[in-house]
Amino acid sequence: MSLLGENLVRTDAVGKLTGEARYTxxxxxxxxxxxxxxxxxxxxxxxxxxxxxxxxxxxxxxxxxxxxxxxxxxxxxxxxxxxxxxxxxxxxxxxxxxxxxxxxxxxxxxxxxxxxxxxxxxQAVGDMETALAENAPLVHPEWKSYQPVSGEDYPRHGNIASELMADDDAVDVAFENADLIVEDEFTSNRQYQAYIEPKSAVGIYRDGRYTIxxxxxxxxxxxxxxxxxxxxxxxxxxxxxxxxxxxxxxxxxxxxxxxxxxxxxFSGGRPVKIVNNRTEDILTCPSRENAVIKMRSALDKQGNLLGRELICHMDNGAYSGEMAFMPSVIFHLAGSVYKVGNIRVIARLVYTNTAPTGAMRGVSGVYFCAFQERHMDHIADELGVDRREYRLRNLVGNGDTLLSGQVLDDADLLRKGFEKMEEAAPWSQLNDNKKPWHGIGICAGTWITNSMPGSVQLILNEDGTVTVVTAATDNGSGAVSMGITQIVAEHFGLPADDIVVTMPDTDVAAYDGGSQGSRTTHIVGRAAGIAADELKGMIFDVASGMLEAGRDDLELVNGQVGVVGYPDSRISLGDIAMTATWTRGPLSASGSYTTAPVPYNPGCASGMLFPFFPTPTYHVHLAEVEVNPVTGNVRVVRYIVVQEVGRVINPAGVRGQIQGAVAQGIGHALYESLRIRDSRYLERSLEAYRLPLAVDMPEVEIITMEHPHALGPFGAKGVGEPAIILAPATVACAVSDAIGRPFNSIPITPEDVLEAIVGKEKQL
Amino acid sequence: MLERFISVSSEEEALAQLNAHGEELQILAGGTDLMVQLQQSGQRTRRLLHIEKIPGLQKISYNGETGIGALCTHRQIVESTLLAHYRSLRQAAAQVGGWQTQMVGTLGGNICNASPAADTLPPLLVHDARITLVSQARGSRVVDLEKFLLGRRHTDRHHDELVSGITLSQPPERGSDIYIKVGRRSATEVAIVGLAACVALDEHRRLIEDVRLAVCSVGPVPKRLYEIENLIKGQEISDSLLDEAGEMLLELIEPIDDVRASKKYRAMVAPRVLREAITCCAQNASG
CATH class of the missing domain: 3.90.1170.50 (Aldehyde oxidase/xanthine dehydrogenase, a/b hammerhead)
Known part of the structure; x- marks a missing residue:
């Protein structure tokens, strides 16, 4: 029986429930x-x-x-x-x-x-406006002396930590010839990762080496x-x-x-443990950055997009971490969903005297999509065109290219996503039956599967089980405890109980790019497949001797090797391993994988460019919200995700990731915010930082589109991040629809909503 | 030397401890506020008098009037059939923190903590709650809740006294009550604004015969809104009356800016909540 698409229980579930799991x-x-x-x-x-x-x-x-x-x-x-x-x-x-x-x-x-x-x-530089003002104090007066970790230096100067520009003179022509120009300014605030376990670490110095x-x-x-x-x-x-x-x-x-x-x-090599309290953790977390985007679009009489200009300022905080790459996320996304004509992108990362920002699920894409989608709604409203219809009109398709020149092979999936959504929730019906104080939003997006390298060593144990040695981590997503486990089990026809996955250890396993960007199942799963193929070759070699049969006549079924057509000839993987160990040495094989770069135009932009947008996936979301006209509180009453996933390995895992990502996205859209006053966070505890609760969340309706990827493990692509990319966008569009006023700032607080309602009441 | 944690199992024992060391003792009656305060202030040396094992203070009773033992938990209040006609109190108790805090936190504790944002206080105020205090030296006394609340986290309880129970007035005929809490989330929230209303209609169910209103989180201490009650009493509900009530409310409250909400939002939302509460109660009372 195939394990693919089965809801196997994650291997770390029992330990985490009973308390046996060991945290730092x-x-x-x-x-x-x-x-x-x-x-x-x-x-x-x-x-x-x-x-x-x-x-x-x-x-x-x-x-x-x-x-x-x-x-x-x-x-x-x-x-x-x-x-x-x-x-x-x-x-x-x-x-x-x-x-x-x-x-x-x-x-x-x-x-x-x-x-x-x-x-x-x-004097502190508390915000981007101050940082970019003339004669602003420099957060790093010695910025010129800093060296990049590898490669050439990139555009940065003064309080600008990284700058990316993609310009096209045709943009100016587009605006000159435009019949209509639509312009918006958007802001979004910082979001804390708010994991359950505050950071901690143990360090040990022994024999000249550090163990962490x-x-x-x-x-x-x-x-x-x-x-x-x-x-x-x-x-x-x-x-x-x-x-x-x-x-x-x-x-x-x-x-x-x-x-x-x-x-x-400095303590004679004794182990030292440090544990953050929650306040320390909040004050120093690499939160999702706050950002300001100015977006303007040039349109002709028919409403066709002739060009777009996009200026994005992202708050880096005091140090850059991986943020220097983020302007290129904006660049790639700017041409990833809609055909927007000629485009100019200027994205700047700005130093301030605030806690360094960093990566959070969906990184800069979350607010970018919110702003792009709100802008699309704005254009559609100006044109008097239905919002869904306007998106469909401008959607990219197969063969269209990103601004980098990268060709999108499967972008027709976006249109298919709209069709699937229409089956689940017919747009005109929703609009016709809309109750007072209700609003709906529909949004589309693409997202990546991070390409960073990964590796796996597989060992066939003498008891017939398989050990997976890898530095891939399961940060709770299930990518290892379900994904990799299930993928390896499937390769050998073994039950998941017969797969043992090691915890990461950099002395033992080869390099792994970390649990980020939805990459683990796709990248490490693929590496596991490569290793499995090699190990299976060895298994057949040994079995061929044991069974006195030609290699090509052998099959591996349910953890046993036998001669095709002779069911009685089967020998177990344990017997094969035992024989191999004592005759030719133990059986193990390794596999490594990283997404191969795709062709792009190196002259497409100047700046720190993450050169390609690896293994894109395609998404359509729909939300219905209900606004409380007394308090301004917003409740998401219905949320539907159509998500392209490549191939579902574990449905419960996919479901959990999508539900969780939407919850985190709704949190960003309506509740969570690290506000800065005088360069300090106002929210310094979980009492002050408003994480949404389970009771605030809708049950997300999930529709997966399977479109197996040639290089993914059994076709799987990344799943963990994409659902957050569109959640704030869809909620923001729905709230704007409910009130009939634009909400271009995230989070949308009850205060913002009530102010809009009161403003409208005064007009009447 | 006094122990840091003293647990008593009778009222007499508690009163004796309070009589001897009352000034040094912090009473622990649930602890859902106290434990957080101790953690935040780092007051590890504070001595605690644990009273939850005292029998008899966990009962809700009716003897001509409704009485609630000081150690009744919020969940008990939510689920009590004897409190069916005190909907606002049950609504408030159901919104104190989350399930976990409601299972542990007590009404007496919530009252004595005297938080400006205490959810149970507005409904208790609109039901004219009276507090019974006992002491070894002076026996018992009864104080109106309104007089018991002296200021932010400040009550009329003397160091040697224990709050033993709360009594409520009879709910009015042809009446209805409600508690509306404004918060960002649907649970585990400290009220941004909390408002309780109790409205009774006349025999023709047209005019407002009686109205009692109280608010929390818009001033140092939860309080009744007598001026608005007097404005509305005897009147028929109308838009203009509610507008006037809302304007009056802004004169009576002192909203502040804090991490939960701005002064501006509190001032914007409070009159709307008042309007909603009175309208809902009148609608319920008329049917």
Whole structure:
């Protein structure tokens, strides 16, 4: 029986339910020390002196370290700009200034409180407008001295951390010839990943090497970053993965790991554990960035799009992390759904004295889609054309190209998505039957399957089971506990119980690009398939000798190899493994995979360009909202997702990812927001940060479109991210429809809604 | 030396402890607010008097008047058939935090915590709740809830006193009551604005014979809105009357900006909630 499309129970379910699962915070031992960090109390300032003498003398304290104890090195994902400890300048509230290791967490915290910090607060650059103003103070006065991690430097200057431009003179012509110009400005605020488990890490320094225990989405990134900070070779750092209490992109770069590592070194090699409290976690999370987009479109009399101009400013916070790539997300998406004519894209990443922003599920695509879709609604309204009809008219199709020149082979799936949606929820019927204070939105989008490399080693054990050695992580998505497990089981005809997947360990497994961008099932699943094919070849070699039959006459069915047509000839994988081990050596095989680059036009843009938009998937969403006219609260009463997935490996897994992504998207659209006042977050606890609750969520109706991808494992593409891409867009369009006023700012709060309602009432 | 955590199993024991050490003791009656406060303030040295094991204070009773023991949990209130005619109180109790806090948090605790945003206080105020306090030295006394609430997190309870119960007035004939809570989410919210109304119609079900209104989260202490009650009493509901009531409300409340909502939003939403509450009650009372 095939396991594909079966709702197998995830392999980590029981452990997580019973409490057996080991998270980093569970790491224990009699010699364990506890770390705590002194963080900058101000968003911008100059350190004049740090006096640690009192702190060092406190009971239980093993070491107190500051910048003078750390290597003079800068680290970063893309740009080497951040030191382990602020040496002279602090650039955001929460930046680490000193670290303490002590026998108990309380002693460590007391020692941190006893460090005497002489710090002169300086003028902070609190927002992008200030940062981009003439003569603005520079967040990094020494920006010119920073080096990119690899390759050539990219356009950046002053408070602009990264800039991407794609220009076309024809855009100006389009606007000159336009019969109608539609213009909008959109803003969106920061979103916290809000995983259940705040960040934590354990560091151990022994025999000249650092070992890190961490529940992390991307262990190899931790390895590389810790190596940069501590100025050692990456192979001198070993990262061991643990169960992860959620990540959503917030655990893709290092957090506490390098501090735990260096504290161990200064504590005689004893393990040091650091655990964020929730406030620390919020203040330093690499949140989804806030952004401002100005979008304007030129149209002819018939409403055809002649051209578009798009200027996007994204708040980088004080350090870049992987943000330097994000302007290119805007660039790719700008031509990915609708034929918009000639287009100009200017995307800038802006330094501010606020917590560094970073990756969160769907990265910059989430707000981009919200703005593009609201803009499409606006154009349709101006033209007096039905919103759905206007989208269909301008939809890209097979053979259309992105701005990079990359050809979209399967873009007709967008139109098919609209058809599927129409079957589930006929548009005109919904509009005709709309109740008062109800609104509907329909949106379309494309999204990527991240191309980063992955690898798998498969070992056939002597008991007939298969061990999967991989650094792929299951951040809760099920990509490993369901996806990879089920894919490997399917290859060998084994039950999922016979597949053992190791936890990530950078000493044991080869490189993996982390649980990001919906990549794990697709990339690592494909690597597993390559390894499985090789291992099966070895199995047939051995079995052919055992069965005295030609290789080509053999088949692998239900974990047994036999001669085709002779059901009695079957021998188990265990017997084959045992024979192999003692005759020719144990059987194992490896597979590696990364999406091959697709052709594109290198001259398409200037700036830090992620060169292609790998393995796109296609999506259509529909939402119906109900507005409470008394309070301005919005409730999403119906939500439908039509999602192209390649191939469903585990329906429950796909469902969980889509439901969860929509929930997180509705959170971004209506509830969640890290607001900044005077360069500091207003929301500093989960009491203040409004995560939506289960009772606030609709049951999402899910329609999957299977369109097996030639290179995906059994055709599977990425599933985890795409459903968040359109959720804020669809909700924003529906709320705008309900009130008859544009909502171009995310989140849409009850205050915004009520203000619009009151404004309308006054007009009447 | 006094223990940090003292758990008593009788009222006498509790009163003796309060008599001896009342000023140093913080009463723990559910703890859904207290534990968070202790965690946030870092007051690890605070001494706690745990009273949840005292028998007899967990009952809801009717003896000519409705009485609620101080240790009744919010869930008990939600599910009590004896409180069927105090819909607003049940609605409020059903919106205190989430299920977990409702199972543990008590009415007495909610009252004594005297939060400006306490959900149960507006409905208790509109039902003219009276608080019974007992002490070893002076026996028992009864205080109107309104007089018991002195300010933000400040009550008339003396250090040696224990709140033992709450009594409610008879619900009016031809009446209906409601509690409306404004919050971002449908549960686990601190009220942005909370408003309770109790409206009774005359025999012809046309004029408002009696109305009682109370609000929370728009000032340091939840309070009755007598001026608006006097404006509405004896009148027929109309748009202009409700407009006037809404304008009057803005004179009576002191909304502030905080992380949950802006002053502007509170001022915008409060009159709308008032209108909704009175309209709903009148509609229910007329049928």
């Amino acid at each position: 915070v569970d790491y224990d031992g009699k010699d364990l020390l506890h770390g705590s960090l002194l963080r900058s109390p101000v968003p911008a300032g100059l350190i004049k002196a740090i006096d640690t003498t009192v702190a060092e003398s406190l009971p239980g304290v093993r070491c107190v370290i500051t910048a003078k104890d750390a290597p003079d090195a800068r680290a970063g994902w893309v740009l080497r700009e951040q030191a382990l400890f602020a040496r002279k300048q602090v650039r955001f509230e929460g930046e680490v200034i000193a670290a303490v290791a002590a026998d108990t967490p309380e002693q460590a915290r007391e020692a941190v409180a006893a460090i005497i910090l002489d710090l002169a607060e300086t 225990h961490t529940g992390h989405q991307y262990p190899f990134n931790v390895r590389d970053r810790v190596a940069q900070y501590l100025d050692v070779r990456p192979s001198q750092v070993r990262v061991i993965g643990h169960s992860i209490g959620g990540g959503f992109g917030g655990k893709l770069d290092t957090g506490l790991e390098p501090y735990a590592a260096i504290l161990s070194k």
